[in-house]
Amino acid sequence: MSTAAAVVVYGATGHTGRFVVAELRRRGFTTIVSGRDAAQLAALAAERGDVQVRPATVDDPASLDRALAGAAAVVNCAGPFAVTAGPVVEAALRAGIPYVDVAAEIEANVSMFADHAEAAREAGTSVVPAMAFYGGLGDLLVTAAMGETTAADEAHVAYGLSGWQPTAGTRVAGQVSQQRRAGRRVRFTDGALQYHDDGVSEQDWSFPEPLGRRRVVAEFTMADVVTVPSHLAVPEVRTYMSVEAARELASEDTPAPEPVDALGRSDQTFVVDVLVRAGGVERRATARGQDIYAITAPLAVEAVRRILAGETRTTGVASAGAMFDAADFLRALSPHLSVELGGGPCPRDGFDS
Numbered sequence: 001m002s003t004a005a006a007v008v009v010y011g012a013t014g015h016t017g018r019f020v021v022a023e024l025r026r027r028g029f030t031t032i033v034s035g036r037d038a039a040q041l042a043a044l045a046a047e048r049g050d051v052q053v054r055p056a057t058v059d060d061p062a063s064l065d066r067a068l069a070g071a072a073a074v075v076n077c078a079g080p081f082a083v084t085a086g087p088v089v090e091a092a093l094r095a096g097i098p099y100v101d102v103a104a105e106i107e108a109n110v111s112m113f114a115d116h117a118e119a120a121r122e123a124g125t126s127v128v129p130a131m132a133f134y135g136g137l138g139d140l141l142v143t144a145a146m147g148e149t150t151a152a153d154e155a156h157v158a159y160g161l162s163g164w165q166p167t168a169g170t171r172v173a174g175q176v177s178q179q180r181r182a183g184r185r186v187r188f189t190d191g192a193l194q195y196h197d198d199g200v201s202e203q204d205w206s207f208p209e210p211l212g213r214r215r216v217v218a219e220f221t222m223a224d225v226v227t228v229p230s231h232l233a234v235p236e237v238r239t240y241m242s243v244e245a246a247r248e249l250a251s252e253d254t255p256a257p258e259p260v261d262a263l264g265r266s267d268q269t270f271v272v273d274v275l276v277r278a279g280g281v282e283r284r285a286t287a288r289g290q291d292i293y294a295i296t297a298p299l300a301v302e303a304v305r306r307i308l309a310g311e312t313r314t315t316g317v318a319s320a321g322a323m324f325d326a327a328d329f330l331r332a333l334s335p336h337l338s339v340e341l342g343g344g345p346c347p348r349d350g351f352d353s
């Protein structure tokens with residue numbers, strides 16, 4: 001495959017969109033920057049050079065068609081995805097090109113499977129929602145931990161973030177999701193998403209060293225509760241968040257992330273620790289890296305590369321773990337991510353009460 005294929009980034013001027021543009025350029029893709037603000041796009045193009053500018057708005061399908069014309073794929077980085085995902089995926093399906101997004105809004109992720117699966121399958125096109133830190137990475141780790149098996153009793157995804165300075169887009173995504181849930185909380189249990197009014201609880205989680213035993217918010221429900229059960233028979237999928245990160249996210253005073261290195265990454269570090277239980281056997285997979293927004297770019301761009309190269313397992317709407325060879329995908333991210341896949345029984349329990 002030639003990486004000269006043109007890839008459109010919708011929402012290219014956002015914090016995450018900029019990382020995706022940089023990663024596409026780094027990997028040799030022709031890059032088309034799109035979004036609703038022509039002036040911001042022109043400024044980005046002046047900064048980056050060698051990118052095409054195609055403004056488009058989600059309430060003008062013809063503008064989206066012009067933005068995607070002749071392109072090989074689109075990566076949607078514009079949130080809230082409750083607003084952007086439908087129009088952009090529909091434009092991708094009209095153009096007959098793959099669609100990848102970074103949505104971390106559970107209801108928007110559910111809608112992608114519910115509303116667009118049939119059209120994507122009929123078009124023979126790949127659509128990968130939540131191809132990002134939340135939703136994508138956890139699903140790849142769970143899938144890789146499970147190996148050849150497709151059923152388990154429980155999957156747990158613990159996020160050990162050093163902190164979380166959210167972008168404006170993250171804050172808006174949280175507000176939109178809260179509104180869609182009418183303030184209720186959500187969990188995935190007994191094989192279904194369930195809305196509830198239970199209070200927030202905490203517990204300890206034993207992350208691999210050097211992070212070690214940490215306090216986490218239990219049922220800090222993230223997009224993995226959509227992606228994992230979309231293709232694996234796991235009736236209990238739970239996600240957890242380090243209390244430091246949950247508190248920073250909740251505080252209105254927490255500033256947006258600040259770059260500390262040449263790649264534009266913040267000093268945030270993360271450990272994503274996955275524990276899968278099946279018939280009394282535990283399997284673990286762990287990933288470590290820096291900056292949850294920055295790592296989203298190699299995840300999304302590697303997905304595009306694999307789709308365009310035909311390195312996929314299915315077509316239609318599919319999560320990262322269903323679309324790709326999960327272990328191989330994780331290995332390909334090794335410059336950005338350090339991954340340990342413990343295929344056998346786990347010597348220690350992640351839970352401590």
Ligand SMILES: NC(=O)c1ccc[n+]([C@@H]2O[C@H](COP(=O)([O-])OP(=O)(O)OC[C@H]3O[C@@H](n4cnc5c(N)ncnc54)[C@H](OP(=O)(O)O)[C@@H]3O)[C@@H](O)[C@H]2O)c1
Nearest residue numbers: 011014015016037078079102104132133134167168169173
């Ligand atoms: N799953 C994950 O792990 C993950 C990782 C990274 C990001 N995300 C999600 O990605 C989204 C963007 O995050 P970010 O950090 O890049 O935020 P950001 O810096 O605030 O950027 C948001 C982008 O979305 C665009 N946008 C907002 N509303 C739009 C609309 N109605 N039509 C077209 N464009 C619109 C903005 O354009 P303007 O400048 O014109 O407002 C901007 O380009 C958020 O929803 C976030 O939750 C998820």
